[in-house]
Amino acid sequence: MNLEELLFCPKSKNKIHINYDEKTVYVKNSEQTYPIKKGIIDFIPEINDKISNTYDNVSSVYNSMLTSSNILTKLYNAAVWGLNDQDYVDYVLNYIPDDFNGLILDVPVGSGVFTCKKYPKLKNAKIICVDYSYGMLMEAKKVYEKNNIKNVALIRADIGNLPLKSSIIDLLLTMNGLHAFPNKINAIKEITRVLKNNGYLTGCFYIKDKRKISDLVVDNIYTKQGSFTPPFYSEEEFVNLLKDNYDFTDKNNIKSIFYFNSQKK
Numbered sequence: 001m002n003l004e005e006l007l008f009c010p011k012s013k014n015k016i017h018i019n020y021d022e023k024t025v026y027v028k029n030s031e032q033t034y035p036i037k038k039g040i041i042d043f044i045p046e047i048n049d050k051i052s053n054t055y056d057n058v059s060s061v062y063n064s065m066l067t068s069s070n071i072l073t074k075l076y077n078a079a080v081w082g083l084n085d086q087d088y089v090d091y092v093l094n095y096i097p098d099d100f101n102g103l104i105l106d107v108p109v110g111s112g113v114f115t116c117k118k119y120p121k122l123k124n125a126k127i128i129c130v131d132y133s134y135g136m137l138m139e140a141k142k143v144y145e146k147n148n149i150k151n152v153a154l155i156r157a158d159i160g161n162l163p164l165k166s167s168i169i170d171l172l173l174t175m176n177g178l179h180a181f182p183n184k185i186n187a188i189k190e191i192t193r194v195l196k197n198n199g200y201l202t203g204c205f206y207i208k209d210k211r212k213i214s215d216l217v218v219d220n221i222y223t224k225q226g227s228f229t230p231p232f233y234s235e236e237e238f239v240n241l242l243k244d245n246y247d248f249t250d251k252n253n254i255k256s257i258f259y260f261n262s263q264k265k
């Protein structure tokens with residue numbers, strides 16, 4: 001994947017030159033540079049805020065928390081989310097055909113816990129993975145390497161100001177991100193900017209007003225901790241936000257988790 005053709009400087013929008021030997025991204029016609037840390041380009045090295053710190057801190061235990069991998073997390077997920085398994089993840093990932101041939105943007109990639117079984121099947125795709133937390137990106141790097149996934153590039157950036165050129169993405173996967181993004185309107189604007197016309201927007205996230213216990217935990221624990229950031233959308237509010245620019249091909253929810261597939265008009 002030729003990242004220099006796809007990326008630009010998120011501040012100046014100038015072209016970039018990537019020098020892996022020097023572990024530096026140079027911005028053309030500018031003094032600006034960005035570090036490359038363990039193969040991950042960091043377009044927001046100055047960011048060290050509550051959200052990135054929260055996810056850096058949970059990155060090593062995130063997988064076991066999310067996957068009901070032991071009896072405690074099973075009980076926890078059943079109580080908080082009313083879920084016994086992560087079926088919604090399969091529904092989302094099944095929207096992507098295994099022979100998908102195009103450029104995918106996965107944002108936020110998180111720890112790659114759910115995608116590490118899907119990406120080895122996507123032999124014809126190229127995948128750019130973006131997240132705000134370096135800790136989460138390092139977990140994704142480890143799990144992708146373990147699964148011998150080579151067609152991915154890992155990038156630290158803010159979805160509200162993506163370092164990607166416009167109209168280059170064929171499919172944008174956004175799993176469990178919208179409830180975490182601080183500026184959801186900017187996130188949706190950027191998603192729409194980088195997607196090609198007729199490109200697919202696929203994902204899942206928390207919606208309010210479906211399950212009281214989940215809403216209480218989100219409002220009183222996750223929001224304070226920084227892993228979720230309001231405002232939270234109801235299904236109707238989200239569908240209204242997208243309806244001018246997207247056609248939904250499928251949408252559904254399991255308790256408080258909404259999942260959907262849509263196509264940019």
Ligand SMILES: C[S@@+](CC[C@H](N)C(=O)[O-])C[C@H]1O[C@@H](n2cnc3c(N)ncnc32)[C@H](O)[C@@H]1O
Nearest residue numbers: 055108109110131132133136158159175176180
């Ligand atoms: C709940 S995790 C979801 C990760 C993964 N997609 C999954 O389903 O397991 C939310 C992720 O959103 C990332 N995030 C939060 N704000 C972000 C932003 N402004 N831009 C990009 N990623 C962001 C966090 O760092 C975190 O890794």
